[in-house]
Amino acid sequence: MGVPLLDLKAQYATLRNELNEALLRVAESQHFILGPEVEALEREVAEYSRCKHGIGVSSGTDAILVALMALGIGPGDEVITTPFTFFATGGCVSRVGAKPVFVDIEPQTFNIDPALIEAAITPRTKAIIPVHLYGQMADMDPIMDIAKRHHLAVIEDAAQAIGAEYKGKRAGEIGTVCCFSFFPSKNLGGFGDGGMVVTNDDALGAKLRLLRTHGMQPKYYYKQIGGNFRLDAIQAAVLRVKLKHLDAWSEARQRNAAWYRAHLPNTSIGLPVEAPDRRHIYNQFMIRIAQRDQVAAALKQAGIGHEIYYPVPLHLQECFADLGYKPGSMPVSESAALEVLALPIYPELTEAQLAEVATVLKSAVL
Ligand SMILES: *Cc1c(COP(=O)(O)O)cnc(C)c1O
Numbered sequence: 001m002g003v004p005l006l007d008l009k010a011q012y013a014t015l016r017n018e019l020n021e022a023l024l025r026v027a028e029s030q031h032f033i034l035g036p037e038v039e040a041l042e043r044e045v046a047e048y049s050r051c052k053h054g055i056g057v058s059s060g061t062d063a064i065l066v067a068l069m070a071l072g073i074g075p076g077d078e079v080i081t082t083p084f085t086f087f088a089t090g091g092c093v094s095r096v097g098a099k100p101v102f103v104d105i106e107p108q109t110f111n112i113d114p115a116l117i118e119a120a121i122t123p124r125t126k127a128i129i130p131v132h133l134y135g136q137m138a139d140m141d142p143i144m145d146i147a148k149r150h151h152l153a154v155i156e157d158a159a160q161a162i163g164a165e166y167k168g169k170r171a172g173e174i175g176t177v178c179c180f181s182f183f184p185s186k187n188l189g190g191f192g193d194g195g196m197v198v199t200n201d202d203a204l205g206a207k208l209r210l211l212r213t214h215g216m217q218p219k220y221y222y223k224q225i226g227g228n229f230r231l232d233a234i235q236a237a238v239l240r241v242k243l244k245h246l247d248a249w250s251e252a253r254q255r256n257a258a259w260y261r262a263h264l265p266n267t268s269i270g271l272p273v274e275a276p277d278r279r280h281i282y283n284q285f286m287i288r289i290a291q292r293d294q295v296a297a298a299l300k301q302a303g304i305g306h307e308i309y310y311p312v313p314l315h316l317q318e319c320f321a322d323l324g325y326k327p328g329s330m331p332v333s334e335s336a337a338l339e340v341l342a343l344p345i346y347p348e349l350t351e352a353q354l355a356e357v358a359t360v361l362k363s364a365v366l
Contacts, residue, residue, distance in 0.1 A: 002303025003344050003353045006185055010348035015241060022237035023191075029233070034213075037236040042196070044243055045180070049162070049172035051198035053205030056231030057212055060159040060181020061088040063195035064129070066229050067177045068096045070207040071153050073126050080120050081129040081157075082112040083313035083325075084333040089131055089157050090314040098126070100323065102315045104330040108273040110134065110286070110340070113332070114142035121146075127153040132161035132171055134309070135187065135253075135283035136275065140166050140174045147176075155179065159195075162188050163250050165279035172198040177208075182239055187253070187283045188246050194235040252347035253282035256354060260285060260343065263358045268365040270339070284309060285345035289365060292339050298364035299341075304357055307342045 012019065026037065038056045046054035057063045073079060075097035081089055083102040093100040103120050106113045110133050117128065128147055130138035137158075147154045158164070158171035159181035165171070172178035182194035199205050210217055211226030257280075261271055270288030274280050286309070289295050299306045313333040315325035327334065343357055 001356060003305060003349070003357050005305025005307055005342065005344050006346050007348060008184060008189070011346070014348065015245070018241045019238060022241050023234065026233045026237050032233050033230050035233050037233040037240065038231050041231075041236040041240050041243070044240060045162075045196050046198050048170075048243065048246075049178065049180075049198045050170050051172050051178070052200045052202065053198060053208075055197045055205065055208040055212055056236060057195045057197060057229040058231060059193040060179060060183060060186075060195040061092060062227075062229040063159075063179035063181065063197045064088055064092040064155065064157060065095060066208055066211050066227070067155050067179055067197055068092055068098070068127070069211050069226065070204055071127060071155070071177070073098050073153075076124060077126040078122060078124045079127045079129060080117055080125060080152075082131050082133075082333070083315040083330050084110055084310065084336055085131040085133060085157065085314065086159065086310065087314065087317070088159070089129055090320065093129070094320075099124075100314070100320070101125070102313075102323075102325065102330060104332045105336065106139070107332050107336070109136055109138070109275050110336055111136065111138040112143070114139050114146065117143065117146050121150055121152075125150065125152060127155055127176075129155045129157050130175075131157040131159075132164055134272070134286050135161050135164055135281040136272075136278055137161060137164045137166040137171055139275070140169075144174060153177070159183075160186065160283040161281060162186075163246055163279070164281045167277045173200075176201065177204060182235060187249065187281060188239065188242055190235040190242075191238045192232075192235055194231050194239065196231070249347040250279075250281040253285075253345050254280070256345050256347070256349055257282050257285055259351070259354050260358065263354070264361065265365075269361070282345050284342045286340050286342050288336070288339045289341060290339060291365070292341055295361070295364045296341060299360060302360040304360050305344050308337075308340060309342055311337055313337050
């Protein structure tokens with residue numbers, strides 16, 4: 001039969017009427033860029049994330065880029081982040097002319113290890129970007145404590161973690177600024193690219209808004225050099241429909257995770273670890289296995305969707321060779337890259353599908 005890693009058609013089937021109505025509303029309005037739909041989504045996502053300001057942008061990548069720009073980070077500056085993340089986290093640091101400084105991860109959560117951050121700080125360090133990988137927040141208390149003592153900004157990369165919580169606080173509530181992605185495969189995904197930056201800082205919110213539209217204010221007068229980082233109304237209208245269902249979807253993902261936990265052996269398969277005081281929203285359900293590539297091949301053979309997030313940590317990517325890292329520089333990330341495997345976890349999975357994944361997986365690891 002087979003089970004896909006993600007089935008967006010199954011999600012669309014549950015929301016067809018609401019989504020089609022939203023699309024028609026935009027078609028009738030013929031208002032495509034920013035405007036009332038985007039403003040409404042900005043208010044709704046800001047409120048959901050318990051932040052004062054939401055700035056809709058063109059992608060999660062642009063959210064990180066414009067956040068770095070708004071914080072004035074550029075040539076000569078250093079930004080500390082994890083190498084075990086999607087490319088954009090590090091790529092954006094280089095794109096503003098700053099230097100990414102990688103710090104290894106915790107083996108349990110795959111998130112940046114706060115105990116290693118302080119040793120990486122130099123007089124040029126301007127910010128830390130913790131990534132809430134797979135839908136579980138990084139250990140924010142020690143990160144914020146270090147940031148305060150060294151006067152650093154904290155940019156939460158919550159591209160995989162809208163709705164995740166740490167000690168009762170939402171992704172976005174703790175850092176200086178926080179970035180979401182609405183790429184279609186994320187837990188809150190649009191009908192194309194989209195993203196949002198949220199913050200509780202009024203001055204930063206105003207700056208993000210300015211930079212999103214070329215730094216223009218008033219029309220055709222440019223205060224600063226920004227870019228075209230605008231979100232479009234079709235994405236906003238779709239996302240407003242989906243946002244209402246996000247908590248129910250997160251709960252369904254958690255139920256699926258609990259099902260796997262109850263039905264997979266924790267001996268040969270490393271199940272994801274939920275750190276204390278966290279609401280893991282399972283954007284991905286990542287297992288860890290020694291013979292990963294053989295198991296992935298067996299899943300492929302049986303039509304079970306799976307993915308490796310991520311096979312090569314950023315410090316070993318060709319484009320970052322000039323940073324001077326070598327194999328062995330970040331051992332925890334490097335071993336994770338060899339062993340992690342994502343299983344289907346999307347909310348619409350049936351128990352029969354979960355059982356099929358478990359059966360194939362168990363026969364592949366035993
Ligand atoms: C998806 C993702 C991004 C980038 O978001 P896009 O919307 O694809 O540009 C950034 N960081 C992380 C951790 C991501 O997973």
